[in-house]
Amino acid sequence: MHDLVITSRRAVLPDGERPAAVAVRDGRITGIHAPDAAPEAAERVDLGDVALLPGLVDSHVHVNEPGRTHWEGFASATRAAAAGGVTTIVDMPLNSLPPTVDVPALEAKRAAAAGRCAVDVAFWGGAIPGNLAHLRPLHEAGVRGFKCFLSPSGVEEFPPLGAAELRAVMAEIASFDGLLIVHAEDPELLADPAGPGYAEFLGSRPGESERRAVERVIALARETGVRAHILHVSSALCLEPLAQARREGVRITAETCPHYLTLAAEQVPEGATQFKCCPPIRGEANRDELWAGLAAGVLDCVVSDHSPSTPELKVPDFAAAWGGISSLQLGLSAIWTEASRRGHGLGDVVRWMAGAPAALADLDGKRSGPGPGGKGSIAAGNDADLVAFDPGAAQTVDAAALHHRNPVTPYHGRTLSGVVRTTWLRGRAVRDTPHGNLL
Incomplete structure (x- = not known):
């Protein structure tokens, strides 16, 4: 039993963009599967046409x-x-x-x-x-x-x-x-x-x-x-x-x-x-x-x-x-x-x-091997750091609504394409309780 499986028709993988189901256990990606061949999981998320990015x-x-x-x-x-x-x-x-x-x-x-x-x-x-x-x-x-x-x-x-x-x-x-x-x-x-x-x-x-x-x-x-x-x-x-x-x-x-x-x-x-x-x-x-x-x-x-x-x-x-x-x-x-x-x-x-x-920054695990690494791509063995990104949605920037401490940005009032729907850090959705590591 896996902790999480995320399915998207637009998963952005090292070998290209395609439909895929990404399986996660203990904070790491265990495998990339066809959507109809995903393993059992305690939680399943189907993004549909929303893209799945690392x-x-x-x-x-x-x-x-x-x-x-x-x-x-x-x-x-x-x-x-x-x-x-x-x-x-x-x-x-x-x-x-x-x-x-x-x-x-x-x-x-x-x-x-x-x-x-x-x-x-x-x-x-x-x-x-x-x-x-x-x-x-x-x-x-x-x-x-x-x-x-x-x-x-x-x-x-x-x-x-x-x-x-x-x-x-x-x-x-x-x-x-x-x-x-x-x-x-x-x-x-x-x-x-x-x-x-x-x-x-x-x-x-x-x-x-x-x-x-x-x-x-x-x-x-x-x-x-x-x-x-x-x-x-x-x-x-x-x-x-x-x-x-x-x-x-x-x-x-x-x-x-x-x-x-x-x-x-x-x-x-x-x-x-x-x-x-x-x-x-x-x-x-x-x-x-x-x-x-x-x-x-x-x-x-x-x-x-x-x-x-x-x-x-x-x-x-x-x-x-x-x-x-x-x-x-x-x-x-x-x-x-x-x-x-x-x-x-x-x-x-x-x-x-x-x-x-x-x-x-030597965070992809390729120079120094396992440890604080496995970042930057959706691949088996990497940390399950994932993003649901809706590329067709639009947002108009309101500086006061950003999470930055001070509401100052040159993007205020600009309409941008693409909206982040959910961010997962090592397989856990980022919510109010911080669970980031110091690497």
Whole structure:
């Protein structure tokens, strides 16, 4: 007797989309069956034409707890994740206080998260000037990799790495085959905005700053052999050097975000600082090129870079407001809206938003084997992290109704395609009582 069998005429599986019955026992998927050959189960759910997806993995989430829980916290962030079909998040090492740059800080973060998470949570560590000796202990304590900045982060407790520091960090992480994830903007090409509007803000962070920083990371990854990942690519100027590096065998991957794929600079309303993020949302032609890079596999992942703040920090203008987009609950629907319009299927979305982020953070069980893994696909042996997603339904976003702690999002008032009906974490529907694990 199984605990649960979920049947759908649109199950999105590693080998394609087809009718299937997914059987679950003790929190894991035991098998994928034809709908008319499903085993007996204590609970049966028939989704009909509602699609069954693997739970998404969002490897770029700023939870901010402890220290800045009034911006976002584990309880609110993970509720938002579950409502958006995300069953695993990987928490960034900033903007919490203290940042996750040594083992005691990681323990403080785990203590803050314990018992409060509606979905599973893993953690990134941080690489900053002066913490080189803490990287290996953090790796051994279970962080999934290390984040660094090449330009100012926006918070003084997480400064950027200089050229010599970056090389030393890469060599150290390569020594234990870890992963370095990089906010890649060249500070020499950044400037203070020349005025309060979006055009001036966009002009202060040109795409060439991203490309030059990406080229620097590629050169050092080639030299040191480290695994490196470029965060939140917003400029299509990065695509050519990334593609060339991969052809040469450099161990480098890259991601982009829903806001870069669904929003455009031409659409930013006057004074709408909820659209401000770093690097910035660029023009429509650039957005089309990012989609082409995603389709070609130059960009691997689509993740939220959920970086919330209080409404008071999003004023008074684009020069002064906090740069961060709140979208954790909306990423799946936002991407499906645009992806379906461009001819992509649910299988593509699952690859970008579940499989690739799970592999990046070593949560798919393929690098390190059984344990905290088995995420990102509907396959026998994996955790039964599943999502009922109605791709034909529509929703109009009301920021005040979202589970994020603060009602600030550029998607407010937009109509998106696709609605999450139910999210299961290890075979249990996510309800009011949190049952997420710390990975």
